[in-house]
Amino acid sequence: MTRRAALSALAVPVLSRAGLGAVLLALAVLAGVTIGEVALPLGLVGDLLAVKLLGIERALDPIEAGILWSYRLPRTLVAAACGAGLALSGVVLQALVRNALADPYLLGVSAGAGAGAVAVTLLGLGGGAIGLSAGAFGGAASAFLIVALLAKAAGGGPAQLVLAGIAGSQLFNALTSFFIAKSANAEQARGLMFWLLGNLSGVRWPDVSLALPVVGLGFLVCLAHVRPLDAFSFGSGAAASLGIAVRRVQLVLIAAVTLMTATLVSLVGSIGFVGLVIPHAMRFLVGPRHARLIPASALAGAVFLIAADIAARVLIPGQVVPIGVVTALVGAPGFALILIRNRRRS
Amino acid sequence: MRIEARNLGWREIVRGVSVEIRKGETFGLVGPNGSGKSTLLRLLAGLMPRAAGEVWLDGAPLAQLSRRQIAQRLALVEQFADTGEALSVRDAVDLGRTPWLSPLSPFGPEDRQIVDRALAAVGMEGMAARAWATLSGGERQRVHIARALAQEPRVLILDEPTNHLDIHHQLALLGLVAALPVTVVMALHDLNQAMMCDRLGVMSDGRMVACGKPAEVLTPDNLARIFRVRAQPMIDPSDGSTLFRFLPMETST
Numbered sequence: 001m002t003r004r005a006a007l008s009a010l011a012v013p014v015l016s017r018a019g020l021g022a023v024l025l026a027l028a029v030l031a032g033v034t035i036g037e038v039a040l041p042l043g044l045v046g047d048l049l050a051v052k053l054l055g056i057e058r059a060l061d062p063i064e065a066g067i068l069w070s071y072r073l074p075r076t077l078v079a080a081a082c083g084a085g086l087a088l089s090g091v092v093l094q095a096l097v098r099n100a101l102a103d104p105y106l107l108g109v110s111a112g113a114g115a116g117a118v119a120v121t122l123l124g125l126g127g128g129a130i131g132l133s134a135g136a137f138g139g140a141a142s143a144f145l146i147v148a149l150l151a152k153a154a155g156g157g158p159a160q161l162v163l164a165g166i167a168g169s170q171l172f173n174a175l176t177s178f179f180i181a182k183s184a185n186a187e188q189a190r191g192l193m194f195w196l197l198g199n200l201s202g203v204r205w206p207d208v209s210l211a212l213p214v215v216g217l218g219f220l221v222c223l224a225h226v227r228p229l230d231a232f233s234f235g236s237g238a239a240a241s242l243g244i245a246v247r248r249v250q251l252v253l254i255a256a257v258t259l260m261t262a263t264l265v266s267l268v269g270s271i272g273f274v275g276l277v278i279p280h281a282m283r284f285l286v287g288p289r290h291a292r293l294i295p296a297s298a299l300a301g302a303v304f305l306i307a308a309d310i311a312a313r314v315l316i317p318g319q320v321v322p323i324g325v326v327t328a329l330v331g332a333p334g335f336a337l338i339l340i341r342n343r344r345r346s
Numbered sequence: 347m348r349i350e351a352r353n354l355g356w357r358e359i360v361r362g363v364s365v366e367i368r369k370g371e372t373f374g375l376v377g378p379n380g381s382g383k384s385t386l387l388r389l390l391a392g393l394m395p396r397a398a399g400e401v402w403l404d405g406a407p408l409a410q411l412s413r414r415q416i417a418q419r420l421a422l423v424e425q426f427a428d429t430g431e432a433l434s435v436r437d438a439v440d441l442g443r444t445p446w447l448s449p450l451s452p453f454g455p456e457d458r459q460i461v462d463r464a465l466a467a468v469g470m471e472g473m474a475a476r477a478w479a480t481l482s483g484g485e486r487q488r489v490h491i492a493r494a495l496a497q498e499p500r501v502l503i504l505d506e507p508t509n510h511l512d513i514h515h516q517l518a519l520l521g522l523v524a525a526l527p528v529t530v531v532m533a534l535h536d537l538n539q540a541m542m543c544d545r546l547g548v549m550s551d552g553r554m555v556a557c558g559k560p561a562e563v564l565t566p567d568n569l570a571r572i573f574r575v576r577a578q579p580m581i582d583p584s585d586g587s588t589l590f591r592f593l594p595m596e597t598s599t
Contacts (some may be wrong), residue, residue: 014389014596034363036493098429098430100430144598174435224449227444227447228444230437230441230444233428233429233438233441233445234428234429234438235429237393237424237427238427240393240413241391241393241417241421241424242417242441242444242445242497243412243413243414243416243445244413244414245412245414283431285433287437288432288433288437289437306544
């Protein structure tokens, strides 16, 4: 009975925090759909929701409604999914490899996904969003495998992992450039390069229906593993002696990270630093325990990427800056801070 | 809980070790550096991949238990386990409850009490909120032991638990361990401390070369052969217990 009492005592703060998170996310989405080159009134959002979801008749400006429904809303939702997915991937990788510098971008997973997606696009190995995602998944998984094996062969230390990640990123970025140089015409090349920098401009509803379920699933997998992730704090040996099936947990979580990263890269290109900086900022705010860190990072990643997308749209009037540029502008100094903090600790 | 091991081996580090450790016993492992003590402890905990031989816990083969079932029976404190996470002392000890928790039975008041008792057992109850990074080596060692106690194991495996500890905490820890109602297997460096164990196993070059009561095993002969020291047994007149004074071997040249 005490267990049940504990459960209900825990349920109240958990629910109120989840509620707070939902409100924050809703506000960010609201900002994402209303702010932009054409500022849209808040009232339009309510009217549009009434029309689309409740079927109530309202007189709407068709152009404004079209921008909001067909462009801004899917774009903002994918930005949210992308931020959440990348931040989750960062948290999980940092815990599993016990390295503060681990994230899908630095470990070459994003580069692998990019190379896989480009290969599928240019070599015509199956088409469509699913084919693209499958190619990205294959690339991401092979990149992760190569980096992990290289790091292990090099001695398995934290520095070796980061160096192996750099080698992997360079290799797969080179492959991407090679594929583009070999097979793309000028127009394709320009499009691919822009996409690789991270770009949400082309996002439409079908992308939402791929990104949201994948990231939702990844989030649930991470949530189900908060205790195993905590148990990795003292290394995989300690985790095993705490009753964690280390191999299985590593496999499931790395599969989830690879799936999320690959899907997101295939949709919006490779967006750096979110997976690195957001988890560290959240550790600072909510502490290292994953029961809080996982939801906090997912929320913060979502809100951060929505904000970065808004900045990308309004920073230079009349022009869209690739979102990867915005996240790097914020992320690189954040990365520097982590490096300095780590040096102090060791 | 009774532990039986038959023909345990791992590469060339541990070779053909068979041992039976009785329920409630405090069993010490001694041996020179590199003699295979730590590897043998990990083998007993089922943590070495591709190990040879078999281990039974109360007659149940270790290989047939899940990691979680093993962790509910057996806790291991290794040397040098460190973390870069900003954990508090309480966070680290909370981890000991991991094998008992599931989504349907989350961390509750009982678990908190168990963690409190484990912290008190190692004298860390006043430092529960301290950050891991600010602890001394000895304090970290005590937190690891509290974490193992919070696991409520029936077998406690400790790898040189008195390392890093000052003499007061060494004695307190050995007293605590001896008084626990569980089977304890520990590697020890200090042979005088090893004398307080119920039985000792002596490791040399991957094999268990002697096993028995401390006075039977730690003979001047064995000590000269295995540890390459000349041991002078001395009797403490206050309680009649044996102490060793160690001297270098006389060189034959």
